Amino acid sequence: MTYRLIALDVDGTLLNDHHELSEANKKSIQQAAKNGAEFVLCTGRGPVNTIPIMEGMGLGGYVITHNGAATVDIKSREVVDQFPIQAEELMPYIDYCRDHGIHFDVNTAFGLYVDRADEMTLEVRSMYEAVFLTPLDLPVWADLREPVVKFSAFGSLEAMDALEKEWRTWNSPFYMVRSGDFFLDLMHKDASKGAALQRLAEKRGYRPEEVLAMGNYYNDITMLTYAGKGIAMDNSPVEVKAAADEITLSNNDSGVHHALVKHVVNV
Structure with a gap:
């Protein structure tokens, strides 16, 4: 063939x-x-x-x-x-990550945004540096110039296993998938x-x-x-x-x- x-x-x-x-x-x-x-x-x-x-x-x-x-x-x-997603529908996931100390980022096609980029831990900063990325501070939704396409949570294997197990119980509007041992991603359902x-x-x-x-x-x-x-x-x-x-x-x-x-x- x-x-x-x-x-x-x-x-x-x-x-x-x-x-x-x-x-x-x-x-x-x-x-x-x-x-x-x-x-x-x-x-x-x-x-x-x-x-x-x-x-x-x-x-x-x-x-x-x-x-x-x-x-x-x-x-x-x-x-x-x-496949754009409704950014506002991410708020329960963002709130959960903030409440439980889980790092997350919000992605447009070309943009990468995190909570308080200058306060990232060395582990998180090193993760981005390894793949040649520099996150920016997450703005209010209205200030994003592109649609949001992906939300990612980052943590230890055990933390991501537990997070996936928890979020699988939610009535989620998103497609949820592991893109690595330390990453859990949310995207448009299609x-x-x-x-x-x-x-x-x-x-x-x-x-x-x-x-x-x-x-x-x-x-x-x-x-x-x-x-x-x-x-x-x-x-x-x-x-x-x-x-x-x-x-x-x-x-x-x-x-x-x-x-x-x-x-x-x-x-």
């Missing part, structure tokens, strides 16, 4: 645990693109720290960001597709990586069987099951592996490269 659109998760998939792109991954992606494949990064990140990865590989096209909530044209920086990938594929004229997707976490399951070929990384939880068609090597062993060599580059 010829795969014409290749969707890659970023953290835990394309990049290693130090947020680095291996030379093997880069070269195989560039070769596949040279052979005619179109790449799209599908990530929980925003476009601000996703587009530079594509540009560093010499690629254009699109990035699907915020777990599918905003798709952005790399060249023009235009938001070509998004938003997901799979939904955004499907909309982009249809826009680009690709059939599902022409789409190959790779990911490693729960927020990747929808795109792995949409794609004609869904590949999970070896560092994925068992539920993610079960949703995939096959498993490649881990993100620390250039699993993306090995999958591309098997299915795209040498075909």
Whole structure:
């Protein structure tokens, strides 16, 4: 099968645990693109720290960001597709986080906002610095220049497990998904990586069987099951592996490269 659109998760998939792109991954992606494949990064990140990865590989096209909530044209920086949420409906979640000392951020397509940015703990500040982000102070809703697309809570694995268990009991208007051990995200009920990938594929004229997707976490399951070929990384939880068609090597062993060599580059 010829795969014409290749969707890659970023953290835990394309990049290693130090947020680095291996030379093997880069070269195989560039070769596949040279052979005619179109790449799209599908990530929980925003476009601000996703587009530079594509540009560093010499690629254009699109990035699907915020777990599918905003798709952005790399060249023009235009938001070509998004799933806005009603910001006011986040208030019970914001109040809960404030009452329980849980860090959170509010995301527009290009903006990242937190409570009192200058008072962030070293742990929280280091988390943002690791992925090259600088949060701003959360303004009143009326002052946001873009629609809100994602809300994220951040904490220890135990804290996020407990938070997810609690919020699952709420009558929530949002799609809730774990994008990592330490993150719990809320988005529009129709938003997901799979939904955004499907909309982009249809826009680009690709059939599902022409789409190959790779990911490693729960927020990747929808795109792995949409794609004609869904590949999970070896560092994925068992539920993610079960949703995939096959498993490649881990993100620390250039699993993306090995999958591309098997299915795209040498075909």
